[in-house]
Amino acid sequence: MSKLFRAVILGPPGSGKGTISERVASIFGLQHLSSGDFLRQNITANTEAGILAKTYIEKGALVPDHVMTRLMLPRLEEMTRHSWLLDGFPRTLAQAEALNSACDLDVVISLNIPLETLKERLRHRWIHPASGRVYNMCFNPPRVQGVDDITGEPLIQHEDDKPEALVARLRHYKDVAKPVIDLYRAKGILHMFSDTETDRIWPYVSSLLSAKIPTDHADVQRATTH
Ligand SMILES: Nc1ncnc2c1ncn2[C@H]1C[C@H](O)[C@@H](COP(=O)(O)OP(=O)(O)OP(=O)(O)O)O1
Numbered sequence: 001m002s003k004l005f006r007a008v009i010l011g012p013p014g015s016g017k018g019t020i021s022e023r024v025a026s027i028f029g030l031q032h033l034s035s036g037d038f039l040r041q042n043i044t045a046n047t048e049a050g051i052l053a054k055t056y057i058e059k060g061a062l063v064p065d066h067v068m069t070r071l072m073l074p075r076l077e078e079m080t081r082h083s084w085l086l087d088g089f090p091r092t093l094a095q096a097e098a099l100n101s102a103c104d105l106d107v108v109i110s111l112n113i114p115l116e117t118l119k120e121r122l123r124h125r126w127i128h129p130a131s132g133r134v135y136n137m138c139f140n141p142p143r144v145q146g147v148d149d150i151t152g153e154p155l156i157q158h159e160d161d162k163p164e165a166l167v168a169r170l171r172h173y174k175d176v177a178k179p180v181i182d183l184y185r186a187k188g189i190l191h192m193f194s195d196t197e198t199d200r201i202w203p204y205v206s207s208l209l210s211a212k213i214p215t216d217h218a219d220v221q222r223a224t225t226h
Pocket residue numbers: 011012013014015017035036037039056057058060061062063064068088089090091092095158160
């Protein structure tokens with residue numbers, strides 16, 4: 001890859017950001033930084049930001065903008081020599097503005113997935129907490145039920161993926177995300193994908209990135225055949 005590439009993936013919980021990000025990372029060689037995973041690592045490591053964030057996450061609330069930007073921007077600084085894809089950040093307009101002042105984005109991918117589909121997916125989502133690996137009991141089940149493929153450790157379900165918490169969480173997401181989407185649309189870098197299936201969205205995301213990322217011929221070929 002000759003030129004550095006900066007991308008963001010936006011979408012409500014369950015829209016497939018993590019799933020698509022993993023494919024992008026493995027096929028296009030971008031570093032995938034998930035704000036949720038990074039927060040959880042900070043909580044486990046008991047960092048100052050992790051301790052602060054924990055109280056909000058336990059309540060199912062968003063972490064305040066100043067905590068998020070103080071956590072994410074230095075991490076991005078460490079990645080200046082890499083091409084990257086951000087997932088879960090920015091989540092609010094204030095975060096998007098902070099990111100704006102730190103770097104220029106090339107592409108923003110926005111996933112637009114029907115509410116019923118999101119609810120159905122999250123009901124079946126299971127996670128390996130230590131790595132952030134995500135499974136779905138229908139779409140990509142683990143090889144052994146309830147157990148992570150790589151480590152053999154147990155899988156858990158997030159409290160806020162359970163049906164009672166879901167609808168409020170999805171509604172709240174919409175309100176907060178709208179100004180972020182509007183900002184990127186106004187900048188002319190927003191690419192919106194609407195469907196109920198990740199596998200139908202993926203070829204479009206893949207060709208968008210193939211067109212935007214200058215890769216060698218072999219990489220492009222691999223990407224378009226996935
Ligand atoms: N950019 C952010 N701003 C504020 N809070 C955040 C941000 N990213 C993550 N969080 C918080 C919200 C959640 O309480 C927690 C976990 O985030 P995340 O792993 O993204 O799970 P999520 O269930 O909210 O979204 P998703 O299902 O899309 O992964 O961290």
